[in-house]
Amino acid sequence: MSASPQAQAPAKASFKFPFWAQIVAGLALGVLFGWIARSQDVSWLKTTLEQVGDIFIQLLKLAVAPLVFFAILVSITNLRKVNNAARLASRTLLWFMITSLIAVGIGLAIGLLTDPGAGTGLTPADGKEPKRHGSWIDFLTGIVPKDIVTPFTELNVLQIVFLAAVAGIAALQLGAKAQPVLNLAESVLELLQKALWWVIRLAPIGTVGLIGTAIASYGWDLIGKYATFTADIYIGSALVMFGVYPLLLWTVAKVNPVQFFKGAWPAIQLAFVSRSSVGTMPVTQRVTERLGVPKEYASFAVPFGATTKMDGCAAIYPALAAIFIANIFDVQLGIKEYLLIAFVSVVGSAATAGLTGATVMLTLTLSTLGLPLAGVGLLMAIDPILDMMRTATNVAGQAVVPVIVSAREGILDKEAYAAASSSPLDEKAAEPAATPVPVAA
16 A cells, blocks of 8 residues: 555554554564674674664764754743743752652662672772763863863763853843844754654664674673672662652652653653663653643753753662672772762762763762772673663653653643653654743742
């Protein structure tokens, strides 16, 4: 049957094999091809899988710098359309901090119960100091760029956020004089999101390459060696994603948690595959809006969260990793160290900057605790497998907080929340009208 040009035909066709099913198929094929490449020592298959995965990630990263800049710029200026914008921003930051504290608490509790570094057979000699470090001096001084070009060429997301925030605040101060620049910024942002949407549609193919490469490169033996630590990361992330978030949605936002996951699942599954909060940002914003969060507020909260809200990478992971490394290096951690881990997780989240991996955040945590940075090398091999669940948790939190804040402020569209579709890629997006949003006093 030939495809009809009518609007409903593509939706019917794609519904037969929805995007989530394509992702699942990609996961299955990736595991199969990776197993074949490793067990049969098929070098060309391993190389092909690696190249496919690398190309997909590179395509996502290609849009990161301009996407973050224009998304933050537009999101800040969009707040002028929302009453009590300062209150919304402060409440968003507050809930970011609350959920991060809960997440790091869960990470510490699991680490103390399981001692993930015990019995692994690893020694300090197996560690290797990473090339990228994170320290409070670097973090604080690294916010302000030395020039305008370098943050974009070196993909320093934290500095890009700083430049975008300055530009956005300046545009708000200029008022009508800045409108032509804002119109251009909005057009560029839409162009970038459209192009990135084409890349996102390649996610099933990218999944085959990324999962296949992980299996072909590391195999099940490595996963077994880090079994306790890997299980801790996945269990801790699952407790936050499927325990803490639903509880907050039920008790604080007073909405159905199951409906949240139905609406947010496309972003969560893409985050799991891509391992990039920023790369997933257009999907996260789309599903957040479909969950009833006003577009003007979502366009601020989601980009802000994609660069600073990291419950997986900046809370659960560094807490467990610090305990793991302390076990290996036979260092005793006390109450002071655990409080420092919590402090770093809440304040230093922006160090992860929404990029793939959390090495900078981990080195920041280790340097604060005085633990050997060589311990990071113990976790590098297993990092891609851990990063999938960490990023999925990050993105879930980036969608949860705007829903909670919107519900608390009385601006959540409950009917839209209840009717949120399962996947924004199965049908054409219906863009809500950009109208000023009243906020409860």
